Amino acid sequence: MTPRKTAAPTASDYDARHLQVLEGLEAVRKRPGMYIGSTDSRGLMHCLWEIIDNSVDEALGGHATGVDITLHADGSVEVGDDGRGVPVDVEPRSGLTGVELVYTKLHAGGKFGGGSYTASGGLHGVGASVVNALSERLDVEVDRAGTTWAMSFRRGEPGVFDDGSGEPSPSNAFSPVTSGSALQKAGRAKKGVTGTRVRYWADSQIFLADAEFSYQQLVDRARQTSFLVPGLRLSVTDKRRLPGTPGEHATHTETFHHDGGIAEFAEYLAPDEAVTDTWRLQGSGSFTETVPVLGEDGQMVPTEVDRECEVDVALRWGTGYDTTTRSFVNIIATPKGGTHLTGFEQALLKVVRKQVEANSRKLKPGKDRIEKDDALAGMTAVVTVRLAEPQFEGQTKEILGTNAVRSIVARVVERELTEVLTSTARARKQQSALLLEKIVAEMKSRVSARMHKETQRRKNALETSSLPTKLVDCRSTDTEASELFIVEGDSALGTAKLARQSDFQALLPIRGKILNTQKASVADMLANEECAAIIQSIGAGSGRSFDLSAARYGKVIIMTDADVDGAHIRTLLLTLFFRYMRPLVEAGRVYAAVPPLHRIEVVNRGRANDYVYTYSETELHQQLARLRKNGRTLKDPLQRYKGLGEMDADQLAETTMDPAHRTLRRVTMADAQVGEQMFTLLMGSEVAPRKEFIISNAAALDTERIDA
Incomplete structure (x- = not known):
C-alpha cells in the first residue's frame, strides 16, 4: 500500500x-x-x-x-x-x-x-x-x-x-x-x-x-x-x-x-401579594482555607489564607404557596444551589420552628413539626454571598462547593431573622404574627392532605368512602373519560341529574358564592365547606401537595347561571383553582360550560315547533334576521334564560351537557390570571382602585344589558 x-x-x-x-x-x-x-x-x-x-x-x-x-x-x-x-x-x-x-x-x-x-x-x-x-x-x-x-x-x-x-x-x-x-x-x-x-x-x-x-x-x-x-x-x-x-x-x-439591589429584585420576582415586607438579612464571617498560590518561580505552592464571606439575603412572604429562590455567588447564578443555599434553608427552618414553639399557645400547631416546605411556601428569596476564590463544582458554576460558607450563611440568617421575628416594632410584629399563622396553616394543610390520601383514588362498592355526601358520582372508573360538573344551586342539580349521562358525568352542587380565596387564609379555605367539598371530590389534594395524577376526573366543568351572579361564582371558583389547584389549570382540564342565553321558538304548521338556541346578543339578532328573512313565524315573547333551573332536562342536555352538541370553554393560565386580577380589583380590600375603575368605565356601560 x-x-x-x-x-x-x-x-x-x-x-x-x-x-x-x-x-x-x-x-x-x-x-x-x-x-x-x-x-x-x-x-x-x-x-x-x-x-x-x-x-x-x-x-x-x-x-x-x-x-x-x-x-x-x-x-x-x-x-x-x-x-x-x-x-x-x-x-x-x-x-x-x-x-x-x-x-x-x-x-x-x-x-x-x-x-x-x-x-x-x-x-x-x-x-x-x-x-x-x-x-x-x-x-x-x-x-x-x-x-x-x-x-x-x-x-x-x-x-x-x-x-x-x-x-x-x-x-x-x-x-x-x-x-x-x-x-x-x-x-x-x-x-x-x-x-x-x-x-x-x-x-x-x-x-x-x-x-x-x-x-x-x-x-x-x-x-x-x-x-x-x-x-x-x-x-x-x-x-x-x-x-x-x-x-x-x-x-x-x-x-x-x-x-435598589436584591431587595428590589425580590419584589420583581414575587408572584403574589405580600404578607410581609421585603426583609434584608446581612452579615459576614471569616474562615481559613489552604489553596495553591502561584509563586515567584512559577510553581503552585499550598498556602493558608484567610477568607471573608459577605452574606446578603432579601426575602419576603406572599399569599401564595409557590417558592421562588435565586442564589448567587459573586453575582454568578447557582441554579442548582450549593452550600450557601443549604445554610440558608437550614437556618430558616430552625428559626421558624423555634418561633412557632415559642408562640404555640396562640398558634396551636399540635404535635406535628414544621417541615421545610411549610416554611418556604409563598417565600421569595434572593441569597447572595461574596468571597474570593469560591470553589464550584465544574466550570459551569451551577453549584457552590465551599463548605465553610454553609455555616457562615446559617449564622447570619439565624441571627438576623430571629431579630426580625422577635422585633417589638408594631409593623414587624404584625407581619411576623401573620407569617407564623401562614406557616402553621401550611403545615395543617399538608397534614390534612396526608390524612385524605385514601380519597385520592376511586372507591369501589366494597370500600368505605369519605367523599362529600352531596357529590353525585359517575359509574365509570376511567379518569380520562369522566367529567365533574360543578353546578350552581340545588335547583339546577335536580335538572342536571336528569340531563346527565351517569356513566361518565358526575355532579357537585355548591350553594351560593363560595369563599373569596384571594383574601382568605389557607386555614379558612380548608375550613370552608364548599371549598373542602370541591377539593375532596377532585381528590388530588391542594396547594403544594396537589398531585395531578391523582385527580379523579379528566375534566372539571364549571356550570353556572348565565347572569352576573353566575359569572361572579365562576370567577370565585377559578380563583380557587388558580391558587390551590394550579396544575389542573395548566394541564387544560378546567372548563366553563356555555349555557344558552335565549330560546327562539319557530312556529310550524301541522307539526311540532322548532327551537333555536343562541349564546350571545349578537348571535340572537343574527338568527332573528335570518329567520324573518326566510319568512318564518316566531312565537313571542323570546325566552331569556337567567338560570339553569329554567331549562328542562332535555334542553339542558342538548345545549350544555351532551358532548355531541355542547360548547365548552377551556380555561387557560392567562384566563385565570386576568380573572384573578379583575376579581382583586372589583372585590378586593383596596377601595381606591375600584372607585377609579368604576368612574372611568361608567360611560362605556350599556344600560340595556342590565337585567331589571
Whole structure:
C-alpha cells in the first residue's frame, strides 16, 4: 500500500510559542462539553456569560459603570465595558502581553489571589481562553493610557485578519503572527477613557447548526445582573432581525439600571401579594482555607489564607404557596444551589420552628413539626454571598462547593431573622404574627392532605368512602373519560341529574358564592365547606401537595347561571383553582360550560315547533334576521334564560351537557390570571382602585344589558 502524502508543514506550524498555545486550547476544542456543558444553544450562551462576567467583575471591583452587549446580524456578539481594560504590558514569566495571556492560556488571569479582584465571577481562569478556543474569530480592543490596542485570534491562534475596507469576518484571509507580539496599536483613545471590547464569531465546527443566542435569556440575565450590582448600567442591542424577537423589524435596545439591589429584585420576582415586607438579612464571617498560590518561580505552592464571606439575603412572604429562590455567588447564578443555599434553608427552618414553639399557645400547631416546605411556601428569596476564590463544582458554576460558607450563611440568617421575628416594632410584629399563622396553616394543610390520601383514588362498592355526601358520582372508573360538573344551586342539580349521562358525568352542587380565596387564609379555605367539598371530590389534594395524577376526573366543568351572579361564582371558583389547584389549570382540564342565553321558538304548521338556541346578543339578532328573512313565524315573547333551573332536562342536555352538541370553554393560565386580577380589583380590600375603575368605565356601560 502506498503511504498517503501530506502537505509539507510551514515554518509557522513549528513556531514553539504557537505550538504551546494550541496544545492547551486544543484540549478545549476536543472536549468542549467539559468546559461549557454542551455544544447546543446552552453552551453557546455559556460562552457569552463568560465574557459578560469578565466585564461585570470590573463593575464589582468598582472600576466599571456600564456594560454594552450587541448581537450582530452576521452571527457575532460584542461585549464592551468601561473598566480598566485588560493589561497590555508584558507578563515577565511567560513573556506574553496581558491580552495574549488572558485569551490563550488556560488558568491564567487576575483572580488567583493577586489582589486585583476580591470577589469575582471568573474564578477558574479559563473563561476567556475557552471562548477564544471555540471561536472562529475573536477580536479584542483595549483602551488604556490614551491608546487603543487591538488583537485578533482564529480558533485561539493570534494573528491578523485582512479585512481591507470591508466588514470584519472570520472568512477573511488570516496570517498567524510568528514573531513578536500580535497586540498592535489601533489608534488613540480619549483622555481618561479605559475599557475592553470583545467581539467573537462562534465556531460552526464546534457548535450545532441550530445553536443560537437567545435574546430573552440575555435580557433576563442583564436584568438580573442590574439588580445584583446596584448602579451598573447594562444595555442589550439586537441587530439580527430574527422573526419572533422584539428586534424583528428594527434594531432593538433595552437598558437596565437598578439602584435598589436584591431587595428590589425580590419584589420583581414575587408572584403574589405580600404578607410581609421585603426583609434584608446581612452579615459576614471569616474562615481559613489552604489553596495553591502561584509563586515567584512559577510553581503552585499550598498556602493558608484567610477568607471573608459577605452574606446578603432579601426575602419576603406572599399569599401564595409557590417558592421562588435565586442564589448567587459573586453575582454568578447557582441554579442548582450549593452550600450557601443549604445554610440558608437550614437556618430558616430552625428559626421558624423555634418561633412557632415559642408562640404555640396562640398558634396551636399540635404535635406535628414544621417541615421545610411549610416554611418556604409563598417565600421569595434572593441569597447572595461574596468571597474570593469560591470553589464550584465544574466550570459551569451551577453549584457552590465551599463548605465553610454553609455555616457562615446559617449564622447570619439565624441571627438576623430571629431579630426580625422577635422585633417589638408594631409593623414587624404584625407581619411576623401573620407569617407564623401562614406557616402553621401550611403545615395543617399538608397534614390534612396526608390524612385524605385514601380519597385520592376511586372507591369501589366494597370500600368505605369519605367523599362529600352531596357529590353525585359517575359509574365509570376511567379518569380520562369522566367529567365533574360543578353546578350552581340545588335547583339546577335536580335538572342536571336528569340531563346527565351517569356513566361518565358526575355532579357537585355548591350553594351560593363560595369563599373569596384571594383574601382568605389557607386555614379558612380548608375550613370552608364548599371549598373542602370541591377539593375532596377532585381528590388530588391542594396547594403544594396537589398531585395531578391523582385527580379523579379528566375534566372539571364549571356550570353556572348565565347572569352576573353566575359569572361572579365562576370567577370565585377559578380563583380557587388558580391558587390551590394550579396544575389542573395548566394541564387544560378546567372548563366553563356555555349555557344558552335565549330560546327562539319557530312556529310550524301541522307539526311540532322548532327551537333555536343562541349564546350571545349578537348571535340572537343574527338568527332573528335570518329567520324573518326566510319568512318564518316566531312565537313571542323570546325566552331569556337567567338560570339553569329554567331549562328542562332535555334542553339542558342538548345545549350544555351532551358532548355531541355542547360548547365548552377551556380555561387557560392567562384566563385565570386576568380573572384573578379583575376579581382583586372589583372585590378586593383596596377601595381606591375600584372607585377609579368604576368612574372611568361608567360611560362605556350599556344600560340595556342590565337585567331589571
